[in-house]
Amino acid sequence: MRHTLPIAPQFYVTAPQPCPYLAGRMERKLFTALQTDNAEKLNDTLSKQGFRRSQNVLYRPACSECTACLSARIRVADFEPSRSQKRIARRNAGLERRVNSPWATDDQYALFRSYLDSRHSDGGMADMDIYEFAAMIEETPIRSRVVEYMEDRKLSGVSLTDVLDDGLSMVYSFFDPDLEKRSLGTYLILDHVEIAREAGLPYVYLGYWVPGSPKMGYKSRFGALEIFRGGRWEELTDPDNFASDAHPLAVDPIAEQVARIQLPDSRPAKG
Structure with a gap:
């Protein structure tokens, strides 16, 4: 009888490019492909180690002189909304939630374009066309859902969400920029806490x-927040204690980072 050994994921590093969050920095990512026959287990395992999914790829920042990007998650059982978050929930109580399979629509793309043009016109997704958008939504080898938020039959917000073995991962979300006063970005997170x-x-x-980044600072306003740092999850007690300062010795060599990655079957990763 022939036995076939599973192939361990291969890890690679992207070339440096300008950081989208902190001016004057260069970013670099450690990434691996999601293997079809082991995709869900690999995604579940690496998500617990600070990785994120983008279509068929899992990635984690591996910048040569910066460790500012910290993976964040809300501990659902201990989360209590603040007074302002309670007001946001009441303000958006009329929204209807619809959970669908990962399938892109024209309405989603129109909302996505409006969101980008208003808030992220200089970002990496600014030139994304409808075919690339469809790929972002639909190219997923794992259990993913599109969570839509409707009001008066009009699409107001969308989240592409992965269902992990220990939670929900909000891969990408966007909303109607004309409803900025409704704080829909915050509401989508609050609603995902309820779904979880x-x-x-x-x-x-x-x-x-990302401490020091106005685009990403809102995440620290959620209670029961944990960050992945130094190979483990820890409570974010005081966001002001975290700095975005770069340091030439801040990041371990790539080979050491890869060697510490735990895979679903406990085999060492390969760089």
Whole structure:
């Protein structure tokens, strides 16, 4: 009888390019492809180690002189909304939530374009056309959902959300920029906490919190927030204690980073 050994994921590093969050910095990512036959287990395992999914790739910042990007997640059981967050929830109580399979629509793309043009016109997604948008939504080898928020039959917000074994991962979300006073970005997170609570899932993964970045600073306003630092999750007690200062010795060599990655079957990763 022939036995085939599973192939360990290969890890690679992107070339340096300008950081989208902190001016004057260069970013670099450590990434691996999501293997089809082991995609869900790999995604579950690496998400617990600070990785994020983008279509068929898992990545984590590996900048040569900066460790500002910190993966963040909300601990659902201990989360209590602040007074302002309670007001935001009441303000958006009329929104209807719809959970669908990962399928892109013209309405989603129109909202996505409006959101980018208003808030991220200089970002990496600014030139994304409808085909690239469809790929972002639909090219997923794992259990993903599109969570839509409607009001008066009009699409107001969308989140592409992965269902992990220990929580929900908000891969990418966008909303109607004309409703800025409604704080829809915050509301989408609050609602995902409720979805996770109802499903008995312990965490909501928010992506990266970046101290010093106005684009990413809002994440620290959520209670029961944990960040992944130094190979473990820890409570974010005081955001002001974290600096975005760069240091030439801040990042371990790539080979050491890869060697510490835990894979689903406990085999060492390969760089």
